[in-house]
Amino acid sequence: MAHTDRPATLRDVATAAGVHPATASRALNPGTRLLVSEETARRVSDAADRLGYRPNPVARSLRTRRSHTIGVLIPDLNNPLFPPMIRGIEDRLAEHGYVALIGNTDVDLAKERLVFDQMRARHVDGFVLATAIAGSPILAEAAESDVPVVLMNRTSQEYPFSSVSVDNEQGVRAAVAHLVALGHTRIGHIAGPQDASTGAARLRGFHAAMATHKLPVTDGQVVYASAYSLEEGARCGRDLLAPGGLTAVVAGNDMLAVGCYGAFDELGLNCPGDISVIGFNDMPFIDRLRPPLSSVRFPHYQLGTEAATLLIERIEAAESPVKILFLAPELVVRGSAVPLADAGEGAGAVPLRRAGRGRT
Amino acid sequence: MAHTDRPATLRDVATAAGVHPATASRALNPGTRLLVSEETARRVSDAADRLGYRPNPVARSLRTRRSHTIGVLIPDLNNPLFPPMIRGIEDRLAEHGYVALIGNTDVDLAKERLVFDQMRARHVDGFVLATAIAGSPILAEAAESDVPVVLMNRTSQEYPFSSVSVDNEQGVRAAVAHLVALGHTRIGHIAGPQDASTGAARLRGFHAAMATHKLPVTDGQVVYASAYSLEEGARCGRDLLAPGGLTAVVAGNDMLAVGCYGAFDELGLNCPGDISVIGFNDMPFIDRLRPPLSSVRFPHYQLGTEAATLLIERIEAAESPVKILFLAPELVVRGSAVPLADAGEGAGAVPLRRAGRGRT
DNA sequence: CCAGCGTTAGAGAACGTTTGCCCACGCCAC
DNA sequence: GTGGCGTGGGCAAACGTTCTCTAACGCTGG
Helix, strand or coil, rough: CCCCCCCCCHHHHHHCCCCHHHHHHHHHHHHHHCCCCCHHHHHHHHHHHHHHHCCCCCHHHHHCCCCCCEEECCCCCCCCHHHHHHHHHHHHHHHHCCEEEEEEEECHHHHHHHHHHHHHHHCCCEHHHEECCCCCCHHHHHHHCCEEEEECCCCCCCCCCCCECHHHCHHHHHHHHHHHCCCCEEEEEEEECCCHHHHHHHHHHHHHHHHHHCCCCCCCCEEECCCCCHHHHHHHHHHHHHCCCCCCCECCHHHHHHHHHHHHHHHHHCCCCCCCCEEEEECHHHHEEEECEEEEEEHHHHHHHHHHHHHHHHHHCCCCCCCCCCCCCCEEEEEEECCHHHCCCCCCCCCCCEEEEEEC | CCCCCCCCHHHHHHHCCCCCHHHHHHHHHHHHHHHHHHHHHHHHHHHHHHHHHCCHHHHHHHHHHCCCCCEEEEEECCCCCHHHHHHHHHHHHHHHCEEEEEECCCHHHHHHHHHHHHHCCCCCCCEECCCCCCCCHHHHHHHHCCCEEEEEEECCCCCCEEEEEEEEEHHHHHHHHHHHHCCCEEEEEEEEECCCHHHHHHHHHHHHHHHHHHCCCCCEEEEECCCCCHHHHHHHHHHHHHHCCEEEEEEHHHHHHHHHHHHHHHCCCCCCCCCEEEEEEEECHHEEEEECCEECCCHHHHHHHHHHHHHHHHHCCCCCCCEEECCCCEEEECCCCCCCCCCCCCCCCCCCCCCCCCCC
């Protein structure tokens, strides 16, 4: 309680307890507490309380070469996909005394390199990377140096990193199965960027699912988006649907699906009357659109907590095994995909309200 | 280039350049470069480049007692209001060599205290607080200790902190004026929590605007939400509209406005046919709802950059004056508010697509 | 009774910077 | 020729921890 102007240091505690700073350090650190007698330990921690001692993490970091800081690289915090993941990471990290530094790369390799280097200069203890793409030089560099890395949301075929992601193939299979159950057979796919594992896996899932249901997939039934953006969604929607013939679309993610809504309007197509669509990610507020978007949901927050857990494991037990973790997705059925027979009944058949959780 | 296993230290650079570490330090720091001869400075920085020297920020922090880290406290990162602000903060901070630590308080005072204390323990150089409420003990503590603080989005009457926020009164005035221009006279307000400056200022703006237009405001024409949530929006919408008589609502923010959409359905009211509504914040995707929500927009990103600028000013020039900065809002007209005469024409008259920026 | 061992704690050197102090040197003015 | 001054740069002490040695001490066992 007795507070001077300058915060109490370990030396202060030591003199107050009548011991050497080293002893005070030992007494205060859980790992070394058993090196001092119980009596001394108690006297030290009493003194520490009394002085309101807070260890200086900077000095500790300098000595231990551990910053208890980890770097998180994401494409863009504004993408509603990421905030829940970040919260998951931060909450789990906090339990272990770590904090996160967030870096946005804006899908720009130069910027990613810059942020990565800056974080390394700040001596982060490890990285959670949500930006993995095939052939990324950052991944190569991270693999070469032996800084602990965990991949989140995306995986890498090229490097042996632990990762936490969604079973994307399974998710798309569920979406296709749902559409088939509704009577659709002519189903298109808007594939996300193929250099990210999400885009590639979902495309694989699409082909696999169509094969399972013995449905042919012709050229033109799959179009490739160059980015997960509304604009690309609209463009791909046009390209996919302008020829006619398709009755349903599985979009690479919600952004592309919502972009499609624009294309529907342009082409004079009614959703879900003329065309059904299913997204991926189950973004917040997606249940409030007209029509509310059916989407493949996955536990964003848990993706973050699991990634943090894996990373801490790796940091604290240097030679823990590499783990590849997949979380199961779940199809959330809303109003954007309806039975084929219903075509023509028109939009608006599905009520706006409470079509899902009341998140956010 | 010549890289050993351990990263180059200042001493390495010094010996490589044939000078004392202190000289190397002076040569490398912009502020002290003029203390050494040009020739020496060049020799040192050459050596630094050659060795790939990166100053150790931890050691520097220990010596200078500056962490070049700032703490940002927000209620919840999942609230789409905050990501753009955070990006603004981070981008501006990065220009000055600072990084941000994000802390979520979940509107829980105990948690806020915890996060605040942890950040202080980590010796952050300053805070951006987006969580200010009247009577907050954190504000008191921050004011007492002399850690630099800038308030963002909300202001405080009680303490002399610099702040960056929106001219909330002006925003609500614009909303009311718009409704009045559309012929509405019986306008209700769903007020946000009154312990936050946003809620209070918007309520003031509402009363002021109604007075300007010589419109009476009776009891029951204003209801108070206890939180900016969809649930509270729905509840307040019900309470406000069940008695009947009102033709338009100005909501304390978008979340409350969207919550209202639910109440409209329950009460069998058609929006915008029977009831017009205007929100505040212009959240992402709000333009994709049915009907697309008219809302008061403000520059979220700039709120962040300005807050960061103010904070850095305060950190680096200790006695810079306190600045209270207001950014101007702007009414974005979409489909949720229509002329009174149009009542009965029904919803859906407003096209879904491109009702605003194509943001994400 | 003493060698040897385990336990507890002190001494002091790190960790990699920055910075106050001082000295040496060269130059100018007297 | 000497005193003084300005400039460039070395020295060493911080900053607050942790950690490796080492020493003191009390026991036990032969």
